Amino acid sequence: MATNYSLIAKEIADIIGADKVFTEIHERMAYSRDWSVRPFNELSLPDIVVRPTSTEDVAVIVRIAYRHGVPVIPCGGLTGMVGGAVPTFGGIMIDTRGMNKILELDTDNLTVTVQAGITISKLNSELEKYGLWFPHDPESKQAATIGASIATRNDSTFGIKYGKIEQAVIGLVLVDGVGEIVRLGQRKTLISSSGYRLHWLLIGSEGTLGVITEVTLRIFPKFKERCVDMVAFKTFADAVKAVNRIVQAGLSIESVNIMCSSRFQYYTHAYRVKYGREAKIPPGTKAILCITFNGDDEVVGFSRNYALKICRELEGKVIEEEIVNAWWTSKHILKFEPGKQKWPDSQRAERFGAADASIPMGRLDEAYEKFREVALKNGLKILGMNVYVQAPYSLHTSVSFAVYVNDKDLDNIKRFYNYVKEMGLYALSIGGSSTSYQGDGEKYAGALCEIEHKDSLKLISSIKSIFDPKHIMNPGKKFGPSKWIKIGD
Ligand SMILES: Cc1cc2nc3c(=O)[nH]c(=O)nc-3n(C[C@H](O)[C@H](O)[C@H](O)COP(=O)(O)OP(=O)(O)OC[C@H]3O[C@@H](n4cnc5c(N)ncnc54)[C@H](O)[C@@H]3O)c2cc1C
Structure with a gap:
């Protein structure tokens, strides 16, 4: 019926x-x-x-x-x-x-409880009034909600200091697949060894276990000073070496990402518009380390100087301030235009898509070559590679391998998904993950997830059935066949 x-x-x-x-x-x-x-x-x-x-x-x-x-x-x-x-x-x-309210701000215990539909930007503009902030910062923060940030386990610019979002989620309220309201985790403290960490199961769950309706997050006093730098290196390995030495030195780093020179040109569009010329980098540059420091003035000044000294010792070339400012600004002013399926006009007119994967830090140069090879083989124009560092004080990566896609050309779309599949399988073959910030979604559905978790599939599907016995929660995502990606083709 x-x-x-x-x-x-x-x-x-x-x-x-x-x-x-x-x-x-x-x-x-x-x-x-x-x-x-x-x-x-x-x-x-x-x-x-x-x-x-x-x-x-x-x-x-x-x-x-x-x-x-x-x-x-x-x-x-x-x-x-x-x-x-x-x-x-x-x-x-x-x-x-419509669920976008702050339910409780606890300035003594540095926690905030919000409804899950509040955007990251709105939360931060409210916290700012109290000299506080929530240091989770995807470029989409103006539109991305707290509930979805948990459900996708999205990336943050500030991952090397504050980690992924699970480092911030103290507890949450879930409506499960039966309609029961359940509270998971704690209310005021992150630390507990009691029971199971069920609220962490919701991290990256993509709406397949229930609807997150309220979240308690840890928050921080706003830092006094921030300083942003970019350093050009001849290889990704050199940039990685520099980051590892900077971490080892114990400096106050707030964010690290490493991009290839094509991605750099994409991100410095604002510079081109303002100055009427290309943003120049030293010849032979392959990897650009973008690094920020935060804290008290003296600590920031010391950290910056010490970090740049390390970079210079490794033959890194510091990039001029105007270019750095243009990059940082363009990263933080994305405007989302409803209904437009492309990067906002302020950045670029062409549509793009990305394979996202976690790549072991020692294999980034090889991954860059693989990216170029697989994109070219599939006839795709390269936008560039960007490595976000997402684990506190260690170089664990979330990598975006972006290409342009013409969504009016079905063949181009099919080639894009073939490319995504190849990059995902490559990441798995070297001990990484097939998706690092986007999720399995409808794109992969079960195709790569089932390979990545082949030993635990039975457990995963039992967990899904406990939360959602009739499998009504977001069907077609994470599990089952993918419309676009078939394994064995
Ligand atoms: C221009 C641009 C820039 C971006 N920059 C970044 C970036 O820097 N870093 C990054 O990681 N990502 C980035 N993204 C990807 C995206 O913004 C993030 O994945 C973000 O988390 C999605 O948030 P949203 O509110 O739009 O979620 P939606 O697209 O609405 O939903 C995403 C998923 O979450 C689930 N979901 C939503 N709300 C809930 C809830 N309350 N309970 C349970 N499940 C829920 C949905 O079912 C879906 O599976 C970018 C995207 C664009 C278009």
Whole structure:
């Protein structure tokens, strides 16, 4: 029997209010895609969109969905790059962005409890009034919500000091796949050896275990000073050597990333616009180390000088300040234009896509060559490689291998996914991970996840069934066949 979505919409509206439930086609259209690479005219429409304002609203929606056995897809800002929030099989889309309040700010214990739909930027602009901040900083922070940052385990600029988001999540409230409200983790302290760390299971869960509705995070006093530098190296290995020595020296580093020269040209678009010329780097440069320091003035000054001394000893060339400022600024002013499936115009007019992988730090030069080889073999134009360092005070990487994609050309899209598959399998073959910040989403679905976790698949699927017995939570993501990637082709 066909599902009667009108009836389901009415059931939800009768309990949480008709003003939160949307069924008209023009209201559903905006939820048919995220920033993943897909044909420009492909639409996956949800049958109902609901914009709850509380945990209780979400529980009502999931309980009704559970009874009818229909899909539930949580979403935040829809900037995900793997189709994680795309309603692959229709169903009920839960837009969490109406749940955007700060519920408690505890300045004595340095914690904040928020509703999961608040964006990182909004949270930080509120915290700033108290001299505090939440140091999690993807470039998409203006649109990315806290719930989605947990659900994707996205990257932060400041990973080398503060780590990935799990380092910040003290506890959370989840509406599971039955509609039960469960509190996981602690409320005021990060440290516990009791029970299991169930809240960490939600990190990278991509909406497949339930809807995160509230989160308690640890926060920090805002630092006094920040200093940003870029240093050009002849190889990635030299840049890695420099970072390892800087870490070993015990300096106050806040962020580290290493990009190739093509990625550098992409990011210095703002410099080109301002000065009317290319941002120049020394000839023979392969890797550009971008590093920031934060803390009190004296500590920052000392850390910077000492770090640059190490870089010079390793034949690094320090890049001029105007270029550094242009890069840092462009990284922090991305504006998101609703409905536009491309990098914002302030940056670039062309669409891009990326393979994301974690690569062992000693293999970055080899990975760069592999990136070029696989992209060229698949006829893709290279945008560039960027290595984000995501573990506190150690060089564990999350690498973006970006290429341009024409989403009006189906063959180009297929070649892109072939490229993504090859890069993912390569990362696995050298002991890395097939995805490091985007997630498995709809792009990989189970294709690479099932290879990466072949020994624990039974456990993973049992865990999924405990949280979501009817498998209504975000179907088509993380598990099962991928539309784009087939293993064995
Ligand atoms: C221009 C641009 C720049 C970017 N920069 C970065 C970057 O620097 N670093 C980085 O890591 N990523 C980056 N991204 C990718 C993306 O922004 C992040 O992955 C971000 O976490 C997505 O947030 P969102 O709110 O838009 O999530 P959405 O796309 O709406 O959702 C993403 C996933 O989270 C799930 N989800 C959402 N909310 C919840 C919830 N409350 N409970 C359970 N599951 C939920 C969804 O079902 C989906 O699977 C960028 C993307 C773009 C387009």
